[in-house]
Amino acid sequence: MTKTTPGLRPQPAIGSTGAADALSPAGALRIGDVAKLVGTTPRTIRYYEEIGLLQESLPRTSGSHRLYSEEEVDRLREVMRFKQLLGVSLEQLKTLLAAEEARSAVKEQLRRGGVDANRRKGLLEEALEHVEKQLELVQARLADLTRLQEELCSARRRIRCRIEELRSG
């Protein structure tokens, strides 16, 4: 706690330098605010954009400061969550999270009122595939972890039993 403690945990605060709502697009956030919200650093966000894990954050401000919508914040949250829980590389995450892109493409198409049913169905099925792939991974990991947990529990039982033996025997 010598410095200013950059804060690794997500901050519930929203306003960065005071009260700041309704910037250019509705509810746009700057990179520093986003970083605090999700518990990371601006550099990391830029890096994720650099390697194509996040889109290029268009549009920016009249200058060239990045602006983020709530959706993009959610996307970032997903990225970090999958990264932490599945322990996969960012490269793998790029393909794994293609689902989100399909989903947001669906939303986008919905908003524009484009009602090409075939195209929508295609996008939905694509999204479905990706989600199923994610599920497979998550469930495989869950199975492994559950086995590990069981083994640890029985190890704990055995140890407790031995201690008990020593105490009474």
Add this chain to the structure above:
Amino acid sequence: MTKTTPGLRPQPAIGSTGAADALSPAGALRIGDVAKLVGTTPRTIRYYEEIGLLQESLPRTSGSHRLYSEEEVDRLREVMRFKQLLGVSLEQLKTLLAAEEARSAVKEQLRRGGVDANRRKGLLEEALEHVEKQLELVQARLADLTRLQEELCSARRRIRCRIEELRSG
């Protein structure tokens, strides 16, 4: 698949250059065999030894080739399992896996017939603490993964529903 595909998956084979049982100590394995068994490389095993994650593999052959017992292979398996499932650094693993050391100390003491009950109890309680720490971590991870799984399941449901709507509506 252009090169020789070093083989990342654990091999069920045991004999390395043919049939090799009963070397110096009973059932001793050489580093290459161990690597194949657990699905890694000799370099990695040496590295783990170098940073103190594995003990120094004593004794060696009359030359200075490392020899491993089944116990040491199991230890390595544990290391890799925790690493993959918990996604922690090797440094953290060093403290986290101290449990195994306590447990093997107990076994060691048992084999030697040393029946200092107090010492044994101490070791057992130490092992218990470590196992409980491991369990906490595993269970926390399990909880997070379970939530993620549920969310993915409901996302899947929603997508399927929409596809169905498109099909019949």
Add this chain to the structure above:
DNA sequence: TCGCAAGCTCACGTCAACGTAAGGATTGGA
């Protein structure tokens, strides 16, 4: 209008976790 915190773009630094190559010693089978 001014000032300063926060952003931007290079570009180099870093740290963990190994890979890889060099040069030589060991092993176990033919």
Add this chain to the structure above:
DNA sequence: TCCAATCCTTACGTTGACGTGAGCTTGCGA
């Protein structure tokens, strides 16, 4: 005995995932 495969140590290279300035521009509260 001999030799190809394996192993040894030492040391430098690499890759992913950011950290850390430098030098400059922007945003915004006083």
